[in-house]
Amino acid sequence: MASQEGEAIRKRAPHVDMVFGPQTLHRVPSMLDARGNNQIAAVDVTFPEIEKFDHLPKPSSDGATAFVSIMEGCSKYCTFCVVPYTRGEEVSRPFEAVMDEVIHLSDQGVREINLLGQNVNAYRGENQLGDEIDLAELIACVAAVDGIDRVRFTTSHPVEFTDSLVDAFADIPELVSHLHLPVQSGSDRILNAMKRGHTAAEYIERWKESALTAPISASRRTSSSASLAKRKKILKPR
Numbered sequence: 001m002a003s004q005e006g007e008a009i010r011k012r013a014p015h016v017d018m019v020f021g022p023q024t025l026h027r028v029p030s031m032l033d034a035r036g037n038n039q040i041a042a043v044d045v046t047f048p049e050i051e052k053f054d055h056l057p058k059p060s061s062d063g064a065t066a067f068v069s070i071m072e073g074c075s076k077y078c079t080f081c082v083v084p085y086t087r088g089e090e091v092s093r094p095f096e097a098v099m100d101e102v103i104h105l106s107d108q109g110v111r112e113i114n115l116l117g118q119n120v121n122a123y124r125g126e127n128q129l130g131d132e133i134d135l136a137e138l139i140a141c142v143a144a145v146d147g148i149d150r151v152r153f154t155t156s157h158p159v160e161f162t163d164s165l166v167d168a169f170a171d172i173p174e175l176v177s178h179l180h181l182p183v184q185s186g187s188d189r190i191l192n193a194m195k196r197g198h199t200a201a202e203y204i205e206r207w208k209e210s211a212l213t214a215p216i217s218a219s220r221r222t223s224s225s226a227s228l229a230k231r232k233k234i235l236k237p238r
């Protein structure tokens with residue numbers, strides 16, 4: 001919410017010293033310095049795209065599993081959601097930066113990599129040659145790293161669920177047969193009102209072969225009994 005409100009927070013609560021969003025977390029030390037020297041409030045709610053990842057400490061893990069952020073933000077603007085306004089548009093980390101992190105974690109004994117993103121299957125990272133790498137290609141490269149036995153990813157959006165990602169489940173043994181794919185509703189009317197960009201039938205087509213977990217949204221105010229019945233129907237095992 002800090003990203004959304006910015007200076008308005010200071011106006012409402014003058015005793016607040018610093019306002020910053022998740023994209024400028026790494027600037028906290030310099031904001032503290034500025035605050036200490038000048039005694040003026042520091043407000044930084046900008047959206048630098050990749051800068052944060054270059055400043056955060058190198059990832060470490062003392063277990064077999066580690067999480068690697070590969071993209072942030074969301075450009076889908078569902079009607080019920082604040083994320084695009086607070087986290088910014090979708091931004092993917094460069095391919096080599098992600099791979100360096102995976103190799104570094106593998107060297108520490110990590111065996112399972114969880115690729116993370118607000119809309120993880122919208123990943124389109126550039127490599128050093130300027131080519132665009134999608135999530136399916138990235139998974140194949142991560143799975144090929146020595147020592148990596150399992151790859152997972154979360155959270156996906158149904159409209160970004162490409163054929164290449166479907167093929168990845170068939171072709172890459174390290175990719176775990178589990179998919180987290182939010183559906184939100186089984187009613188086309190509600191899905192349309194939410195601006196989800198797909199129908200219930202299109203969703204079912206994508207997941208019928210998968211072991212799946214799926215968040216559902218429901219509002220008593222906007223959901224008719226017919227919509228709630230459709231929600232139950234989409235949950236029935238095929």
Ligand code: SF4
Nearest residue numbers: 074076077078081083
């Ligand atoms: S796709 Fe997800 S994160 Fe993006 S606006 Fe919709 S609900 Fe929010």
